[in-house]
Amino acid sequence: MDGHESTPPPLLPPPPLLSPLNVPFLFPSSSLNPPLESRQNILPDIDWISLLSGLGQENQVMIGSGSSTMMSENGGGYQIQQDDKGHKRKGSSRMKKTSRPRFAFQTRSEDDILDDGYRWRKYGQKSVKNSIYPRSYYRCTHHTCDVKKQIQRLSKDTSMLVTTYEGIHNHPCEKLMETLAPLLKQMQFLSRF
DNA sequence: CGAATTTGACCCGCGC
DNA sequence: GCGCGGGTCAAATTCG
Numbered sequence: 001m002d003g004h005e006s007t008p009p010p011l012l013p014p015p016p017l018l019s020p021l022n023v024p025f026l027f028p029s030s031s032l033n034p035p036l037e038s039r040q041n042i043l044p045d046i047d048w049i050s051l052l053s054g055l056g057q058e059n060q061v062m063i064g065s066g067s068s069t070m071m072s073e074n075g076g077g078y079q080i081q082q083d084d085k086g087h088k089r090k091g092s093s094r095m096k097k098t099s100r101p102r103f104a105f106q107t108r109s110e111d112d113i114l115d116d117g118y119r120w121r122k123y124g125q126k127s128v129k130n131s132i133y134p135r136s137y138y139r140c141t142h143h144t145c146d147v148k149k150q151i152q153r154l155s156k157d158t159s160m161l162v163t164t165y166e167g168i169h170n171h172p173c174e175k176l177m178e179t180l181a182p183l184l185k186q187m188q189f190l191s192r193f
Numbered sequence: 194c195g196a197a198t199t200t201g202a203c204c205c206g207c208g209c
Numbered sequence: 210g211c212g213c214g215g216g217t218c219a220a221a222t223t224c225g
Contacts, residue, residue: 122198124217137216141197150216 104164106154117173118142120149131155142171 120138127134133153140147147167154160 121196123219125198125200126215126217129214135215 100167102164102166104162107161107163108159117176118147118169128152133158140169142169145169145171 119141121141122136123139124137125134126137131152132155135150135152138149138151145167147165147169149166150162150164152162152164154162
């Protein structure tokens, strides 16, 4: 029996903001904190809080680069969608029927696995219709966390990767913490003066 | 040797 | 009811 019926409280913003590492057009540099200017250029102001709090309804968010609204061929944009059309399996022990927040976004990446700071375990792979590439299914390895994600490459534009997150992490991002730890220590040290 | 991945089987919803 | 498509399970295998 898989007795985690209660859905964990959302603690973190959705992954797209935390997952710039291998996505050059999101944040061109390896820096975790790019200058505000360039960030706004690519990523318009998003009210993630209200976005997350409105999970009861259907939501769709599209983000384009600059003034263009749609994701385009020039490699300058990406697209975010959210929906909560959770699939249910009644009477089955396999899945909960609770609908969970889902975020889908496209990234332009050569790498099949984009490093978003969380640790994932692959639990399935399926070939999908109308696509020559298979879809991969991942689950967050954190014991208390039930977040899933699917990754699929577009057959139309093979450099595009579609990532769909389902659920919200109820724990901090390990790699991010790892990175920030020495920084925080130094800040603590400096703040004593 | 434990953890992660692979992969075929299985399950379920949906359209016809 | 049946077949198809998509999602998950779990045993076998690989990896670190």
